[in-house]
Amino acid sequence: MPGLHFEMMERADQGARVRENEFDKSIFPRLKELIEKYQIKYDRSQPIPNDDAMADRLFAAGMEYAIEKGLWVLNTQKVVHFSEAEIWRYLDNYHTPLTFGYGKDQVMLQARKLDSYDRPLVIGGGAGSSMTEGEVYVKHMMNFAMEPTNDMVANGNPAWIEGREIRPYSPNEVHGAIQEVGWIREAIRRVGRPGMPLFVAPGCAASAPPAVAIINEERGIRKGDFMYAALLTELKSDYDRLIRATAALENGVHVATLTAPMIGGWAGSAEGAAICGAAEVLLGAICHSSTIVVLHPVHMSLKNGATTHRQTLWIESIVGQAFSRNTRFPIGQNVFLDARAGTYEVLWEAAANAIVAISSGQHTGPGPSGITGGDDVDMISGIELRMLGETSRAVVGMNRTQANEIVKMCLNKYEATLGNPPKGKRMQELYNINKLQVNDNWLDMFCEVKSQLKSWGVPYRY
Amino acid sequence: MTESEILKQLFDTVFQGNPTGTLAAAQHGLEAGLSPLMMIEQGMTPAIKEVGDRFGEGEMFLPEMVASAEAMEAGLQVLEPHIGQAQGPKKSRILIGTVQGDIHDIGKNIVIALLKVNGFEVVDIGRDVPSTVFVDKAVDMGVEIIGLSGLLTTSMPMMRDVIQMLEQDGVRERFKVMIGGGPTSQAYADKIGADGYGETAFSAVSLSNQLIQK
Numbered sequence: 001m002p003g004l005h006f007e008m009m010e011r012a013d014q015g016a017r018v019r020e021n022e023f024d025k026s027i028f029p030r031l032k033e034l035i036e037k038y039q040i041k042y043d044r045s046q047p048i049p050n051d052d053a054m055a056d057r058l059f060a061a062g063m064e065y066a067i068e069k070g071l072w073v074l075n076t077q078k079v080v081h082f083s084e085a086e087i088w089r090y091l092d093n094y095h096t097p098l099t100f101g102y103g104k105d106q107v108m109l110q111a112r113k114l115d116s117y118d119r120p121l122v123i124g125g126g127a128g129s130s131m132t133e134g135e136v137y138v139k140h141m142m143n144f145a146m147e148p149t150n151d152m153v154a155n156g157n158p159a160w161i162e163g164r165e166i167r168p169y170s171p172n173e174v175h176g177a178i179q180e181v182g183w184i185r186e187a188i189r190r191v192g193r194p195g196m197p198l199f200v201a202p203g204c205a206a207s208a209p210p211a212v213a214i215i216n217e218e219r220g221i222r223k224g225d226f227m228y229a230a231l232l233t234e235l236k237s238d239y240d241r242l243i244r245a246t247a248a249l250e251n252g253v254h255v256a257t258l259t260a261p262m263i264g265g266w267a268g269s270a271e272g273a274a275i276c277g278a279a280e281v282l283l284g285a286i287c288h289s290s291t292i293v294v295l296h297p298v299h300m301s302l303k304n305g306a307t308t309h310r311q312t313l314w315i316e317s318i319v320g321q322a323f324s325r326n327t328r329f330p331i332g333q334n335v336f337l338d339a340r341a342g343t344y345e346v347l348w349e350a351a352a353n354a355i356v357a358i359s360s361g362q363h364t365g366p367g368p369s370g371i372t373g374g375d376d377v378d379m380i381s382g383i384e385l386r387m388l389g390e391t392s393r394a395v396v397g398m399n400r401t402q403a404n405e406i407v408k409m410c411l412n413k414y415e416a417t418l419g420n421p422p423k424g425k426r427m428q429e430l431y432n433i434n435k436l437q438v439n440d441n442w443l444d445m446f447c448e449v450k451s452q453l454k455s456w457g458v459p460y461r462y
Numbered sequence: 463m464t465e466s467e468i469l470k471q472l473f474d475t476v477f478q479g480n481p482t483g484t485l486a487a488a489q490h491g492l493e494a495g496l497s498p499l500m501m502i503e504q505g506m507t508p509a510i511k512e513v514g515d516r517f518g519e520g521e522m523f524l525p526e527m528v529a530s531a532e533a534m535e536a537g538l539q540v541l542e543p544h545i546g547q548a549q550g551p552k553k554s555r556i557l558i559g560t561v562q563g564d565i566h567d568i569g570k571n572i573v574i575a576l577l578k579v580n581g582f583e584v585v586d587i588g589r590d591v592p593s594t595v596f597v598d599k600a601v602d603m604g605v606e607i608i609g610l611s612g613l614l615t616t617s618m619p620m621m622r623d624v625i626q627m628l629e630q631d632g633v634r635e636r637f638k639v640m641i642g643g644g645p646t647s648q649a650y651a652d653k654i655g656a657d658g659y660g661e662t663a664f665s666a667v668s669l670s671n672q673l674i675q676k
Contacts, residue, residue, distance in 0.1 A: 024525070024571075025525055025528065025529070027525065028523065028525035028526070029525075074565070128615075130615050130645065157615050159615070165619040166615075166616045166619075167563070167616070167619055167620070168562055168563020168564070168614075168616050168617070168620065169562070169563060173616070203615065203616075204616065206563040206564065206614050206616040206617070207563065232565065232566070233566075233568050238565070240565075262568060264517075264520065264523050264524060264572075265523070265524045265568050265572070266524055266525055266568070267523075268523040268524075268525060268526075269523060272523075300524070300572060300663070301520070301662070303569075303643075303644055303661060303662060304644050305644060371613070371615075371644035371645055372615075372645060375647070375649050375650065375653070376645075376647060376649075
């Protein structure tokens, strides 16, 4: 759908200069007024709230704030504004179903309604998670692509390229991004899903050139795949993001815009971050002519960007519900986990996040991820995705009240160690990596958690 | 106004993030003959400590902490010229920025606000900062600590670059270097020869305090 990325380009250089600290400091005072006006209230006993009226009020608050506040652009230090009519013109002309990928591996995106049996997308991969390059990277991607619940494969972050560091703005960044996507293509071919759509935020691409360089019908990102273009926290963008979006759109690649409202940051409380998040979904949808917006609320206290804090789950839920009830525009709920592979905690986190995404009328992923780096490499495996995907499929149709109770039980299992989780293990310690077979111990842990979830009411069929 | 009223006004205006009010209260205090050091220690510092504590508890947020830090700075600008150098609170200077290739700066901004409310003088050199700029600015400004922040995995080599550049320029011993951000760790700090790693914004403050003691 043609959105307003042309207008975004045009308006990014118009109007008066607004200094960044002025823009930042003006965010929270207005949000406080909107929290009061629209009576948005976080309740820690309701990570999945069951309050349609509040979901609708949140949508209205987000719309009011999006129109009023706009997006600040780093390069020009100007604020781009969009009208309510412009936003609705995009949302009302947005249509689903949309089909992605090729041949037998095609998948369909449909707008999901609350408490419905509409099939969600599961987007599985490890963006943000550091991985060994080359064959190990391919094995990671095969591991994700082999999960039958996985509809689209998302990338991980190669730790090195050809044994060299990936340096920002360097040629190795471009080479690395091209290699990365090539390895993903190799992985989906090897598991027999060559037409599987890709959902890529190249881990090698700190800047726009490598992201642009991977758009290639033969071996890169193709028509019908997804490219990320994130907004900056809060309510900001820059030419780099616009370049990625423009290059993707003009080559038939879908744009997924990431938004990351922060609790404790410029938006203040959970309620403020929820309103800000709703505004960012609206602005992110239109400014990049996005096919999907990925919501990734973060909490100031969690350094690796986990989305499984009780308050961030609440934001994913209430914003998801707001859009499910008021639009046909889809949201992917990013899944970043605090714990690492090989731990019980990581499985409880994955289950909780899946239940929140699906019962709130949205889609799961990309995930499961977690920001890692340095020597903390390969700390992710396909089993977390299995928990994410199988739980997502199982809870389709579950009502919010039941979902809320199960999520609270999951939280009881990991909340005490959130922010300081057990260390976890590398995929090479959890699998026979040549055969990509999970070892008994890790599989037993998965089955144990799944069995517990089933006893709580998650209706797994297998 | 009585002494206790002025101290309360200093506390309230810093706590509420009202720089104009703090400035006025500080001037009132001077006119009334109050000790500037006492106004800082008994009026403003307890307020800023309270703000820091509440931020840690999740009861106050970044914009409020930034406003309180600005109020504190406004008060200090009035009071510090009236304090003898030997008496005045010694403030360490920290240069901090997000390394080249990374424009994510909210973590850095939180650290800056916390450092300010804990009495440090902070020079914010922004985001996507080349390694040469870190080194040149640190030398020119004579800071004691350099803080390197980054969220992206690809930002990590740039942290090591800054440390290597300090060594090559023969100025490494002049500075303590601390790192922080999503992909970093104590192990990485040790590997690249940083003096410290702040896992959270709060630990960046305690780390800074430790580093200036060394």
